[in-house]
Amino acid sequence: MNIKIITGNFLNFLYNDIISHIPVHILRKSFLRLFNRKISASSVILMHTRILNFWNLELKNNVIINQHCLLDCRRFPIIINNDTDIGSYTRIWTLGHDPDSETHAVKGGPVKIGHHVWIASSVTILPDVEIQDGAVIASSSVIHKSVNKLSIMAGNPAKEIRKRNNSLNYKIKYNPLFE
DSSP, X not given: OOHHHHHHHHHHHHHHHTGGGOSOHHHHHHHHHHHOTTBXXXXXXXXXXXXXXXXXXXXXXTOEEOTTOEEEOSSSOEEEOSSOEEOTTXXXXXXXXXXXXXXXXXXXXXXXXXXXXEEOTTOEEOSSEEEOXXXXXXXXXXXXXXXXXXXXXXXXXXXXXXXXXXXXXXXXXXXXSOO
């Protein structure tokens, strides 16, 4: 087996099964940034969040990822732009299986999330989706296709319920010590 694969598997295990449970945010973020400088120093990843292949994750400034999320960066990247808030228990998938494949083949694509997006708790985002700037995704929604700018989406499958009325000028500032 390739040494790069073994090292990657070990780093995944170390972060997801040990470090993500340490209740000091700066230690968790320092570990991630040691191996991935595409994670902004101003971003926050709270406890118990699983990141599969964290070196394929890009977090811009002031991104908050709350507790118990799952970010699947196994083959494709997840890119999250400035001042975005991801609620607890959210799942972001970049890889799945083709239901029509005779061999149960995998398929997927990157997930891109714009700036000033608010994703509430327990949302599922499926592969190859772009959520544009300022969108809001209601709790427990399932996003299976791209979302337009300033759309407020809800449901399974998610549908636009209205447009957001916001100039998107705010800055998210959250600096937890123990979370």
